[in-house]
Amino acid sequence: MNKIRRYLLTLALVTVTIVLWLWKPSLGLDITIKTGKSFKEMLGVLPPIFILLGLLEVWVPRETIIRNLGDNSGVRGIALSILLGAAAAGPLYVAFPVAVTMMRKEARFANIIIFLFSWSTLKLPLLLFEASALGWNMTLARAAVNLPGIIFMGLLVDYSIPLPEKRKLRELHMTENNL
């Protein structure tokens, strides 16, 4: 039942298309051709992208990486945080619990922010999809401009938050398990 409900919007749109077919056949045809074309274009690239996504999820040793992101992890910590975010899948709010784990394992605050940014904008499977939809030029240009930016913003957020506040946040997550 739940599964059908998730397709409700799709069904509604199919109905709209049918109505448009009846109202103005040329319009209906136009919509059907456009839909068919984008399905062919988009659906074809998805299987390999999702297989890569699954492999990343299984093979990237998240726990080990998180243990190496402490206050003295420096450039290596930043690089690992970017990698951790880029190897991910899923929307940003899925990254929050991972970031909490980072906080518990005493990761540097800047690394946590950098990880969040990397997760939101440098995810590898999504970059592949972006390249297939919008082309390599745009994808690589966007990634190249984002990379220094997210490092800079991560460090800046870190420096802008006073130490006691960071300590308080960490303590909060140490004690509260189910936020």
Place this chain on the structure above:
Amino acid sequence: MFTVFLYTIAAGFLFLSFIKSREKTKKALMVARKAFLNILPEFSAILILIAVVLSLVSPQIIQHLIGGQSGASGMLITSIIGSITLIPGFIAFPLAKSLLDNGAGVTQIVVFISTLMMVGFVTAPLEIKYFGKRQTLLRNGMAFVYSFIVALIVGGIVK
């Protein structure tokens, strides 16, 4: 061409993974399947929705609102839409492509993509709960401003 490349890479890594661990490979495929089925409803809906909307709305209107000539006002529109909506990337890129094909400007679309990915208005309460108000405001505020910088640079490179 690119699709062939993707399939080759995926098959190669899948093979390597299978040699190293059958168990993990099976798990990876299950993760892949679940993630795919997860986006499929929205994915199919957005593809039809794009087709319907683009058949009714003329490219001139899109061009007028968020075309390359729309400048700052177009960027403002796409940045606000990108910040407040919660659209998964796999849904956003087909949308971005259709808009680009129908007269939207590169700069305006990159602002949309960047804010969509980095700025989370809907997820802000959750972010505050996890990281506090100051972090959330700073992170999202900077991301919003930076999205414009990214767009201006990318828009300058990609014509």
